[in-house]
Amino acid sequence: MNRGFIGTIVLIIVALALAKYFLNFDVFSAAETPQGQSTVGYVKSIIDTVWHYISGPAVFVWSKIIWPILKLAYDNFQNLIHMGQGVELPIVQSPSI
Numbered sequence: 360m361n362r363g364f365i366g367t368i369v370l371i372i373v374a375l376a377l378a379k380y381f382l383n384f385d386v387f388s389a390a391e392t393p394q395g396q397s398t399v400g401y402v403k404s405i406i407d408t409v410w411h412y413i414s415g416p417a418v419f420v421w422s423k424i425i426w427p428i429l430k431l432a433y434d435n436f437q438n439l440i441h442m443g444q445g446v447e448l449p450i451v452q453s454p455s456i
Contacts, residue, residue: 378384
């Protein structure tokens, strides 16, 4: 089964919530133990290393692709709301990439 990154994060959050509810497991107290501190440090170093390699492409994709699409959608949604209120506004054109 192929799951994306967001799906994996949601699955982890749901698993932690279920562990808290059914097993009375507290993530924060587990992270305070020496083994928990070691694990948190290890995970942090992995995340830092991965971010070091993907930060350039990720920032490029965010600033050149994702942000303009979100801004265009938000601006057009705002224009739609204003037109529904009787204000005539032009539809925003997509920015040139």
